Amino acid sequence: MITEIGAFMHKGEGLRLMNELHGDKKILGIYVEAGRTEDLFAFREFGSASENDIVTILVEARHATKIFDLVCSKMGLDSPQSGMVFQMPLHTQPA
Amino acid sequence: MLRYSSVLRSNAVRHREISYNALTPKPVSGKKDSLKPQRLRLGFEQTMALLMPYSGVRVLEQMKAVIPLALYLVLFQLIILRQPVDAALLLVGGLSAVIVGLALFMEGLNIGLMPFGTLIGDKLPRKASMPVMLLIIAALGVGVTFAEPAIGALQAFGASVDVTRAPYLYEILNNWTLPLVLLVGAGVGLAAVLGTLRFVNGWSLKPMIYIAVGLTLCLTLVVYANNDLRAVLGLAWDCGAVTTGPVTVPLVLSLGIGIANSTGQSSDNSLSGFGVVTLASLFPIIAVLLLSLYVSTQISAEQIVVAAATASSAGEVVQQSMWDVSPLQEIVLGVRAIAPLVLFLMFVLFIVLREGLANKLFTAYGLVLSIVGMCVFNIGLTYGLGAIGAQTGAVLPAAFMEVSISDISPIYSAALGLVLVILFAWFMGFGATLAEPALNALGLTVQNLTNGAFKKSMLMYSVATGVAFGIALGMAKILFEIDLAMLLIPLYLIALALTYFSTEEFVNVAWDSAGVTTGPVTVPLVLAMGLGLGNAVSAIEGFGILSMASIGPIIAVLGMGQYIRFKQSRAIAPEGN
Amino acid sequence: MSDRQITYLTDALIITCIVQASHADDVVKAAQNVGAQGATVTYARGTGVRERMGLMGVTIDEQKEMVRIIVSQEQSDRVFEAMYLAGELDKPGMGIMFMNKLDRIATYIPDEVLAEASAPKAKAKAKAKAAPKKRKTATRRPAKKVGK
Known part of the structure; x- marks a missing residue:
């Protein structure tokens, strides 16, 4: 079973996270994309919205909690205005 | 927070569940292609359901930009200047052409x-x-300059320069045309190369701006110190403004973004593909200033005046070919602005790179659309926006002085009239900028690159405000005969200071937007107005307004960036984390 | 590792909605009107029906916007419906949307919200009946106790 861990964070942080987790053997894949958000951060660099990074990490389900905690603490996502992280199961066999 | 109406609406939704399995294609034994996507056949109604919103939204968007501007010009002429509008039907046709042309383009x-x-x-x-x-x-940079129609407009303008009052300006515009265009082209080419090196190596734009602007300002001072040369300043600065038009800007931007994407170093700045337009509007200024200094060492002011006197006595009459008569001329201009560039790029893509297009049908459709759009737009400009601009521009001086066209002039006292004229220029600059296609393209690019965080409309309104102030100042320059250098130098110093304090994103966008503001909508309107006023108050030359329209948006966009930062930091502070 | 504690939020879902470019803001607004908190929007390129229509494909914008909103289980259906209606997904070529269950989410939670949410269960239940619960009021669990 594979689990997806997704995280929203400030622009530029996604690449930093990817570089830091690059050597981690438990991780099957990391993807970074850029997006915009209106109320994830209080500071909106362009007035009504701010740019942000979205990181998607694929891991084996048994490592999910560990990686989840790692992402959360490494990027400080539990501090104010820094983003959020979520975990989503990807079932390989039909439910 | 829950709005009652949305509760009602959500309650009214009926639910139904269907398995997606029922909708996906099933393999048919014996048919290999049974799972491949089938070409959809659309009925007439479905086609319309797709076409109507598609074209409607796009036309509506341009209507919002053009109609207020046209209405403003007409109402100003009718109510403030009390002059009837000529050829109203033709105007309406022309304006419709502008709207459709813009949408297509x-x-x-x-x-x-x-x-x-x-x-x-x-x-x-x-x-x-x-x-x-x-x-x-x-090569692209140089070619682009030759294709730019606005360069031709500057040359045509040269004939109206008074040789005794601005000898070197006259000399350059009449006898040094080819070197002038070549040098401007070389400036753009060099700018394109430097700009590319910049985003390949991930250099910041700021130092480049400091150096380029510093050099430009120094040369400006040198030229300003020479009495005979002083009049060239307007031409030089305007050249920078016109090199970057509605075809150049999108192409240069998209090219830069492509290169930045595949070689990019700094991914934390999504706008790093910018900056070429900035340099492309600064380097030609330097080139023209250098040319004028060179010309001044070659020939003295007296010699020019003598030569001009003999040339004008020869009095040659140029025959107009049928291609110079509208509407054929507009079509030629439209094709000329796009076709050579596209051919050059196709050559690069197919021959040099040996690559194919992802979707030939769509690309061909887009290219045809842009050429047709450009032609329709040009025709509309001549008969619509340009015509109403010329009408209003011609009677504008009637606000404060006696003019032969208007029998009730001067309509207002001198002071009130002048204020009205400058106010008029402000609103016209604002409206014309919103209709400018190059700015539309820049806004769209910025919006795409920031994933929609930097809104196109926000950029367009702040640039338009900047242009409005710039054009109003430019008007004031002509009316009160202020020296261009006296306005440009302090304004650019302000822009440099703001650049120092701004974030890289805003610096990139702000300086690039300076180059795009002066395109096919603004230039004819401003020139018509500038000429009308310049003749009326007998100014030496009507140049310089466009360069004011370039510095305006730089300060406006940088200022907006600072304002947002200030507002945001104030909004966060009370929360106290 | 630090001895900081991570608060997991459960009973969360993520709604993903893919619409043609420039329609995302309407969808986000509709979602916020019915209580959704933040949204993250990205640009994406889509293929599918566009390529099967020949030249008519140009009427459908190739560029899409992808809206991702994290919602609580209780508000999920309401938000989903509001987004569907605002995006006019019942019209041809407008887009598609789907919803996934999440194991857990983590983000910054203000202390006062935390205190309220981790109050005795009975009280929380009573509260939940009285008013629709927001995402951030889901039960708090200490990090170590949550296992697979």
């Missing part, structure tokens, strides 16, 4: 030209060596 830009440019920019660094890439880009 922008859509063509989106579907054809921009992806084309991005594709080449993407492939170029991978397939070609660095020198080859820079050579292609330099």
Whole structure:
């Protein structure tokens, strides 16, 4: 079973996270994309919205909690205005 | 927070569940292609359901930009200047052509030209060596300048210069035309090369701006110190403003973005593909200033005046060919602005890079659309916006002085009249900028690159405000005969100071937007107005307004960036984390 | 590792909605009107029906916007419906949307919200009946106790 861990964070942080987790053997894949958000951060660099990074990490389900905690603490996502992280199961066999 | 209406609406939704299995294609034994996507056959109604919103939204968007501007010009002429509008029916036709042309052109830009440019920019660094890439880009820069129709407008303007009052300006515009265009082209080419090096190596734009602007300002001072040369300043600064038009900007931007994407170093700045337009509007200024200094060492002011006197006595009459008569002329201009560039890019893509297009049908559709749009737009400009602009421009001086066209002039006292004229210029600058296609394209690009965080409308309104102030100042320059250098130098110093304090994103966008503001909508309107006023108050030359319209938006966009930062930091502070 | 504690939020879902470019803001607004908190929007390129229509494909914007909103289980259906209606997904070529269950989410939670949410269960239940619960009021669990 594979689990997806997704995280929203400030622009530029996604690449930093990817570089830091690059050597981690438990991780099957990391993807970074850029997006915009209106109320994830209080500071909106362009007035009504701010740019942000979205990181998607694929891991084996048994490592999910560990990686989840790692992402959360490494990027400080539990501090104010820094983003959020979520975990989503990807079932390989039909439910 | 829950709005009652949305509760009602959500309650009214009926639910139904269908398995997605029922909708997906099933394999049919014996048929190999049974799972491949089938071409959809659309009925008439479905086609309409797709076409109507597609074209409606795009036309409506341009109507919002053009109609207020046209209405403003007409109402100003009717109510404030109390002058009837000539050829109203033709005007309406012309304005419709402007709207349709703009809509077609922008859509063509989106579907054809921009992806084309991005594709080449993407492939170029991978397939070609660095020198080859820079050579292609330099060639593109020079070619683009020749294709730019506004350059021709400047030359045509040269004939109206009074030789005794501005000898070197006259000399350059009449006898040094080819070197002038070549040098401007070389400036743009060099700018394109430097700009490319910049985003390949991830350099910041700021130091480049400091150096380029510093050099430009120094040269401006040198030229300003020479009494005979002083009048060249307006031409030099305006050249910088006109080199970057509605075709150049999107192409250069998309090319830059493609290159930045495939070689980019700094991914934390999504706008790093910018900056070429900035340099492309600064370097030609330097080139023209250097040319004028060179000319001044070659020939003295007295010699020019003598030569001009003999030339004018020869009195040659130029025959107008049928291609110079509208509407054929507009079509030629439209094709000329796009076709050579597209051919050059196709050559690069197919021959040099040996690449194909992802979707030939859509690209061809987009390219055809952009050429047709450009032609329709040009025709509309001549009969619609340009015509009403010329009418209003001609009677504008009647506000404060006696003019033969208007039998009730001067309509207002001198002071009130002057204020009215400057106010008029402000609103016209604002309206014309919103209708400018190059700005539309820049706004769209910025919005795409920031994933929609930097809104196109926000950029357009702040640039339009900047242009409005710039044009109003430019008007004041002509009316009160203020020296251009006295306005430009302090304004650019302010811009430099703001640049120092701004974030890289806003610096990139702000300086690039300076180059795009003066395009096919603004230039004829401003020139018509500038000429009318310049003749009326007998100013030496009507140049310089466009350069004021370039510095305006730089300060406006940088200022907006600062304002947002200030507002945001104040909004966060009370929360106290 | 630090001895900081991570608060997991459960009973969360993520709604993903893919619409044609420039329609995302309407969808986000509709979602916020019915209580959704933040949204993250990205640009994406889509293929599918566009390529099967020949030249008519140009009427459908190739560029899409992808809206991702994290919602609580209780508000999920309401938000989903509001987004569907605002995006006019019942019209041809407008887009598609789907919803996934999440194991857990983590983000910054203000202390006062935390205190309220981790109050005795009975009280929380009573509260939940009285008013629709927001995402951030889901039960708090200490990090170590949550296992697979």
